[in-house]
Amino acid sequence: MMEMLAFGLVAGVAVGGAIGVVAARNVFVSALWLVLSFIGVAGIYAILGADFLAATQVLIYVGAISVLILFAVMLTHHVMGDERSNNRQAFLAFIVSSSVVAALGVLAYRTDWPIRPADAGGSVVTAMRGDPAGSSAASAAAQTGASTALTSTVDLALNQDSNVVRLGQALMTEHLLSFEIISLVLLVALIGAIVIARD
């Protein structure tokens, strides 16, 4: 009961925030709605037992990425103005986004999600599978581009209370190559930013 209630709440926040992003007239307000959606996604991670992932989602997406988005909005737009953002491609955007939602929904439905038997966290996942709202939440999570890459950590999180340890071990053994490649990409981006700033 509690789990369903909590899930409904955070899924509502995530989806409501996502709707706010597209419905808002001002692009700055859209960015603020996006922050709400990020927080809802963090709540979904927390319900799934991936508490480290939830905290990281807040730290990175709310604390850093949204800030970058807001800075970019402020630098490219009439900051003080109240004019509407340009929305002439609404139909095209609807087609693209609905096909992405359909593809992700099919994927989420077809995937064989690992379920732990007789486990406090496992029951949440079982409850989620039967729930039609689950797929909409999955698509909301997919909007952040994080959920598909991190599905393997969810079953790690369900194992033990200290999923930080398991996450670290997985990153340093199984996924070491991808971890290092991502660090390299970030380093290149950092150097590129410094070079551009110096010119």
Add this chain to the structure above:
Amino acid sequence: MLHALPLAESLAETTTSLSGWLTGLFSGTAPEPGASSSAAGIIVASILKATVIVLIVQIGMLYATWGERKIIGRMQDRLGPNRVGLFGLAQPFADMIKMLTKEDITPTAAHKWVYNLGAILVVPPAIIGFAVVALDRNLIAADLSIGALFFFAIGSTAVMPIFMAGWGSRNKYALLGAMRAVAQVVSYEIPQVLSIVGVLLLAGTLSMNGLIHSQGPIGDAFPGVWFILLQPIGFVIFLLATTAEIERTPFDIPEAESEIIAGYHTEYAGIKFGLFYLALYFVTISASAVGAILFLGGWQPPFAFLAGIPGWIWMTAKTLALVFVFMWLRGTLPRLRVDQLMAFAWKVLVPISLVNLMVTGLLAKLVAGRAPLMVFGAFTVANVAMVALLIWLVAGWRRFNAARQITFERPAVQAVGAALRRGAA
């Protein structure tokens, strides 16, 4: 804020068992996974915990404002508030009534929702972090396995309401202040988090109680001392980065009133301004509490024979000591310039904390399993060496800089500059 006070009085009637009641509330009724506690029970327990936290923090905040005015006053050879009540002790309440009775203004040009929400949302990030602060062994609302990360993740969301306040006001000074504030907070988050990673590495846990257990005389101590002795550089960086993170002097550039009026809260009046003020003191207290937990052993006594004194007294004393340090800094140092501030974060604090982290990781691996005294000695030697290296680097940089400035800016004294540079080389 006002109607919370009668509840505090009803709590005071049970003074003798207050500590016991709190402990029971925070540990006994805490929902164990799998326990037969009902949904309603969990919700009631959570609301009670939240109420207790808000009350404690609120009272702490009221008297932190009083304490700050008194301490800064004495430092500047003034008396501070002394008219309302004994020693001015009722001054916070007078201030509160003043704030509440002021006119509530919303500028005509402002974006109403964003403007008002910015003031409201500035408080939650400041207060949620207290959920993982351990006041005593069992006096913790939620001993999360990721406690320290939770605290800093919640703290990082504090930039959002600042952005909303600055943009929603539709005032160029407010916007400038918000841009400065966000750039500053995001920059100083990096050294702040890097400085505590050394501690997390030594403790091997992110849980607040676990962190306290791994230092000090009680518990499964690593070498049995507070982490400030093993991580003094980390502690200093944490203190500096936190001062910038919570925008206190000398890093209160977002609110520099001589340059941009009052920064992002220029357009706020009355209790809406009061909320910004409230949040400032909340984060000062919570950052001090987390500093006390991470570096000063939390509720642990300094020596084992002092274990008779309750843990919450130690924790409170350590937190207040750090709050005093923040006030002391404000009374002592002038404000930095914007470019100096950013350069200090990226060119000084980040490299130092990276070196500190590297050395800590290496030493922790090398001395693992050795005698406590040897571990302590190794860390002391490493820390002294790092500080000496830092002083040598700073001295060299200053000499080089002085020589360069003389040479480039005044051709007439080029010869002197060249001589100085030869000396430096």
